[in-house]
Amino acid sequence: MKMALPWEDRRLGSAQFGVVFFTSSQRQETCGTNGLPLTPNSIRILGKSQYLKSLNHPNLVQYVDVIRAKHERIVVVSEFHSNNLRKLIKSGQIELGTINASSEILKIGRQILSGLEYLNKHGITNRNLQLENIMLDEEGNVKMFNYGLYYMTNCGKFITFPIGSPKYFAPEILHHNTKKGQLMHYCDTWSLGLILVELVLGKELWVDLKLSEIIIKIKGFRGSSNVFKSILEEEGQLDIVQKLSPGVRTLIEKCLIVDPVARPWPKQLLKDMRIFSQDVQVDSCKAECDLQDEIQLDSNVAMDSHAHIFRSLTLPFTTNFSQSCSVDESHDNQQVNGDDQNRSNLQYFSIEKSAEMPLSTDTSDLLKGRSLKEVYYLWQLAGGDVIAELKRQGLTRKKPAVLSLPNSMTLEGESSGKSKERGLLLDQTVIILPLNELRKRLNDIPAEDYYPLLEFPQYHPRSENGIFVEETSTLPLIIREKDIEYQFHRIVLFDRLLGSYPFTKSVIYKEAILDIPPFFRANIWSCLLGIDGDVAHNYYSIDKETPTSTDRQIEVDIPRCHQYDELLSSPTGHQKFKRVLKAWVVSNKEYVYWQGLDSLCAPFLYLNFNNEAMAYSCLSAFIPKYLYNFFLKDNSVIIQEFLAKFSQLIAFHDPQLTNHLDSIGFIPELYAIPWFLTMFSHVFPLHKIFHLWDKLLLSDSSFSLCIGLSILFQLRESLLNSGFNECILLFSDMPEINIERCVKDSVEVYCNTPRSALCRKFDPPCTTQCSDLGRQVTLYDSDTHFRTTDKPPLKSSPSTDALKTEAISLADLKCEKCTRISGEDFLELLDLTRSKFQQPKMIVIDVRNHEDYNRGAIPGSINMPFVTAFAQDDSLISCSELSILNANIGKIIVVVGNRGDSAVKFAEKILRLDYPKICVLHRGIDIFRSSDILVVPTTV
Amino acid sequence: MANRQSGGSNTAGGGAQRPNGAPQNKICQFKLVLLGESAVGKSSLVLRFVKGQFHEYQESTIGAAFLTQTVMLDDTTVKFEIWDTAGQERYHSLAPMYYRGAQAAIVVYDITNQETFARAKTWVKELQRQASPNIVIALAGNKSDLSAKRMVDHDEAYAYADENGLLFMETSAKTAMNVTDIFLAIGMFL
Ligand SMILES: Nc1nc2c(ncn2[C@@H]2O[C@H](COP(=O)(O)OP(=O)(O)OP(=O)(O)O)[C@@H](O)[C@H]2O)c(=O)[nH]1
Numbered sequence A: 001m002k003m004a005l006p007w008e009d010r011r012l013g014s015a016q017f018g019v020v021f022f023t024s025s026q027r028q029e030t031c032g033t034n035g036l037p038l039t040p041n042s043i044r045i046l047g048k049s050q051y052l053k054s055l056n057h058p059n060l061v062q063y064v065d066v067i068r069a070k071h072e073r074i075v076v077v078s079e080f081h082s083n084n085l086r087k088l089i090k091s092g093q094i095e096l097g098t099i100n101a102s103s104e105i106l107k108i109g110r111q112i113l114s115g116l117e118y119l120n121k122h123g124i125t126n127r128n129l130q131l132e133n134i135m136l137d138e139e140g141n142v143k144m145f146n147y148g149l150y151y152m153t154n155c156g157k158f159i160t161f162p163i164g165s166p167k168y169f170a171p172e173i174l175h176h177n178t179k180k181g182q183l184m185h186y187c188d189t190w191s192l193g194l195i196l197v198e199l200v201l202g203k204e205l206w207v208d209l210k211l212s213e214i215i216i217k218i219k220g221f222r223g224s225s226n227v228f229k230s231i232l233e234e235e236g237q238l239d240i241v242q243k244l245s246p247g248v249r250t251l252i253e254k255c256l257i258v259d260p261v262a263r264p265w266p267k268q269l270l271k272d273m274r275i276f277s278q279d280v281q282v283d284s285c286k287a288e289c290d291l292q293d294e295i296q297l298d299s300n301v302a303m304d305s306h307a308h309i310f311r312s313l314t315l316p317f318t319t320n321f322s323q324s325c326s327v328d329e330s331h332d333n334q335q336v337n338g339d340d341q342n343r344s345n346l347q348y349f350s351i352e353k354s355a356e357m358p359l360s361t362d363t364s365d366l367l368k369g370r371s372l373k374e375v376y377y378l379w380q381l382a383g384g385d386v387i388a389e390l391k392r393q394g395l396t397r398k399k400p401a402v403l404s405l406p407n408s409m410t411l412e413g414e415s416s417g418k419s420k421e422r423g424l425l426l427d428q429t430v431i432i433l434p435l436n437e438l439r440k441r442l443n444d445i446p447a448e449d450y451y452p453l454l455e456f457p458q459y460h461p462r463s464e465n466g467i468f469v470e471e472t473s474t475l476p477l478i479i480r481e482k483d484i485e486y487q488f489h490r491i492v493l494f495d496r497l498l499g500s501y502p503f504t505k506s507v508i509y510k511e512a513i514l515d516i517p518p519f520f521r522a523n524i525w526s527c528l529l530g531i532d533g534d535v536a537h538n539y540y541s542i543d544k545e546t547p548t549s550t551d552r553q554i555e556v557d558i559p560r561c562h563q564y565d566e567l568l569s570s571p572t573g574h575q576k577f578k579r580v581l582k583a584w585v586v587s588n589k590e591y592v593y594w595q596g597l598d599s600l601c602a603p604f605l606y607l608n609f610n611n612e613a614m615a616y617s618c619l620s621a622f623i624p625k626y627l628y629n630f631f632l633k634d635n636s637v638i639i640q641e642f643l644a645k646f647s648q649l650i651a652f653h654d655p656q657l658t659n660h661l662d663s664i665g666f667i668p669e670l671y672a673i674p675w676f677l678t679m680f681s682h683v684f685p686l687h688k689i690f691h692l693w694d695k696l697l698l699s700d701s702s703f704s705l706c707i708g709l710s711i712l713f714q715l716r717e718s719l720l721n722s723g724f725n726e727c728i729l730l731f732s733d734m735p736e737i738n739i740e741r742c743v744k745d746s747v748e749v750y751c752n753t754p755r756s757a758l759c760r761k762f763d764p765p766c767t768t769q770c771s772d773l774g775r776q777v778t779l780y781d782s783d784t785h786f787r788t789t790d791k792p793p794l795k796s797s798p799s800t801d802a803l804k805t806e807a808i809s810l811a812d813l814k815c816e817k818c819t820r821i822s823g824e825d826f827l828e829l830l831d832l833t834r835s836k837f838q839q840p841k842m843i844v845i846d847v848r849n850h851e852d853y854n855r856g857a858i859p860g861s862i863n864m865p866f867v868t869a870f871a872q873d874d875s876l877i878s879c880s881e882l883s884i885l886n887a888n889i890g891k892i893i894v895v896v897g898n899r900g901d902s903a904v905k906f907a908e909k910i911l912r913l914d915y916p917k918i919c920v921l922h923r924g925i926d927i928f929r930s931s932d933i934l935v936v937p938t939t940v
Numbered sequence B: 001m002a003n004r005q006s007g008g009s010n011t012a013g014g015g016a017q018r019p020n021g022a023p024q025n026k027i028c029q030f031k032l033v034l035l036g037e038s039a040v041g042k043s044s045l046v047l048r049f050v051k052g053q054f055h056e057y058q059e060s061t062i063g064a065a066f067l068t069q070t071v072m073l074d075d076t077t078v079k080f081e082i083w084d085t086a087g088q089e090r091y092h093s094l095a096p097m098y099y100r101g102a103q104a105a106i107v108v109y110d111i112t113n114q115e116t117f118a119r120a121k122t123w124v125k126e127l128q129r130q131a132s133p134n135i136v137i138a139l140a141g142n143k144s145d146l147s148a149k150r151m152v153d154h155d156e157a158y159a160y161a162d163e164n165g166l167l168f169m170e171t172s173a174k175t176a177m178n179v180t181d182i183f184l185a186i187g188m189f190l
């Protein structure tokens, strides 16, 4: 039996996308106490509303997007169903007074309560219950709509209009008996009661009354001991009570208890056996039957594919309900302020999702099986634009009604006619987003592409998915990211891969080398970082509240960190930022907060805005891998080594630049610390960091050195033509960098640098014996490059440790301009198995004296003794060996000497002569003494 | 990591990059460093002086940033080479690399925060001990636009500056008050 899993995002099914919008209030003051402008309410709403997107309950519509538009408008996109309780009542489908009606009403009541209980558990009061907002899906199940308005506007504080229809207001709201910030879940219970009365009566109450009359009526209930009865009496329908099941009656009576203290919360009502006991039995019986149906349906998949997908997705509700009566209460307290506990855990189950292909080839229906969020994302790629849609439907031109409203509603005084009353309310217009364009764009995608068959581990999607996708994958990234068909295939693919993580780890890795679809970036990054275990539990057990000495620094840094981004600049963003940073500092006692940690945190927080625990876990996994020991209290040796390696890398690839920068004293210490300490997150905007880190996460920390070099490449001309001041000015404000080129160059540099040349003493311990996927999966496919799969060791190679990559002391490192190469890498380059016709990959200069050389040397090496090679003016003295060297420029030049420092000196001297790709054989020729590699050179 | 500053500053001071001023003008070049606790507004002051701008969300400084500004003082062209340093205490070890060889320093504190004033005092002490002996030190009480939240008394700071032979001004990078003035005052002094 395949079921929608609780963590799975809601599918489109028969839903549509509905858009509502409203205007947030202007703040009265313009400046905060710090003299800086206050965050606009629209941004505060934007920050707060993000949480709603993470909610997932069968009786709540799914929030999909919240957009901040011009004039402080907030535009909310969510799941939408065209049927609702008001329509149901209007249609007269509720047969008055039958048992059937009772159980139907009870079902609706219970589903609303179930949704409310879920909201309450997550610290949310609905406050916007009314007939239109209780939508019904195709199967007649409740989907509450617009339930997040009160929450996202901070209990209505960020807007000028009242939320909800006053008709459904509980008496205490009208009496202003509620304290600010108080949880008011019992207000929803009242509203529910009134809605149920309307269902029972089969009509809307008080339609002819003016607002002021309604208010007087509600206030009048104060003295009533049984409001339900009072209403029925008024309506002349007292006898209806007899026709109702006792459950319905009890439920309504309890909902309409006037005293808010005595009125039960949704949770309490759900547990009330007097209301639900029999019905639950009836219902669960029914659920069982449904289940049976379901199973049968399942075996007849072909019958109706669409119905199948849809049904199997709605099923969890019936099964969920019985559980939801006994939800554990332990969460309740934390849930009120903490978020996302439920969903922050990466899922590791390998579950075979319903992959069988329906026989129907009508692809427009296949879209229904995709998640709402995904369909919305694709809709945007297909040219969809919510704001433009609002304009097209003529809604943004209208002066927003709320602007003309008074700041607070004086309920008593409002009695001057209907038109004004309507103006008081929030504009309830819902715009439906048309999906035809999207369907048209996806028309050509064959049905089987929706259900890729993955046969791990030999899955090769690119050859299976047709020529189109393959072609697109070679286009520039920016174009690929905008290409709807391409993204569709990538999303479908990663959807399956992520669902089976960690078994699919290597495939995810491999696919990520091609590119990472932005839609799944957060999840893919988490996989690449190997996030594991109970992320949420770990995070919530960390003390993020107790003040520490780092707090001030964190507090002054956050308002300066990537604040151009609306989410990160929102108060919600700041709170999350602070908690994640504090959690990291508290849990890493050996490390300290260095300014810049905030920038590092930003990309993770942005991507996991609704999942702090995951943001924290990513940060925690990222730092040891890429910034090992950078956050030690005394990190100077770490940084110095990193920068020294950087200098050597520049020298290896660009001697001319090195020589120029050396001559003006422009050292990396002056500009590159913020680059490496924050892995460029302090110097680039988020969208650039994403593309940079997409590749960084596939690699190790030395990749960042390559990124640094590619940045220099892009500014090379300016640097070469500038003096010290201009150079440093250039970096004070990071100039525009083409990030795609930068990424490409970095990979190139990485692949064309011997691994040992990037080795550092203070590397994280894991990378030296790196069992990481990077080595096995052919990080960057290309056989001419270094990063290829591990080769079997050469037979002739001496198996001593001497060949191993080994970092040198910091003092030595700082003195040496050219990098060293390990014996291992050297042998790989030497490639003794190479055929005669293949060009050697390097040129070896032996700088020992002639006698030593003639006694035994590396095959193919040329002898240029250090003592005699250079003329007075430091140029190389012309000789046949020099001609050979010059004929081989572009290849790696390995300078080989004895134990002394002549090789190092020789290398530096030819570096000054602008020879590229110079390195020095680590430990000199001695390492080959015991092998059969050395030969006696034949005299020419 | 402060092993080699002299190279940097020497070359920087070298004649190669000097703009060719009109012949009758004298050209002076100063190396100036800004020090002070984090978030007191060092980068904001420099930005105001150099570009006439103010960013509410001025990014924090990691390591140091470098900017230059040229102004005319009477018949002299004065070129400021400004090193804006990171304020966090942890970056302290980097500071000598920047103030060594500097002819002037502006030590900044935030008038709404007493601790930043204390920190400024320790900077002054350190400069008096470690920097070149004839370095000109100015004390800037920044964020003077927030006088409603003032925690550091103007007269107290003035007295302290007087005692220690420092130039003193209260500045606001936000309103631009006294910003150019404090740089020019240093220029005049030199
Ligand atoms: N009201 C007001 N705010 C200011 C003023 N100067 C700076 N700020 C604000 O104070 C905050 C910190 O300013 P920065 O210039 O980044 O401080 P900094 O001293 O360079 O800080 P670090 O780089 O961390 O050492 C920013 O949000 C500025 O907008 C001012 O004169 N008045």
Ligand SMILES: [Mg+2]
Pocket: B042, B043, B044, B059, B060, B061, B084, B085, B086, B087
């Ligand atoms: Mg700064």
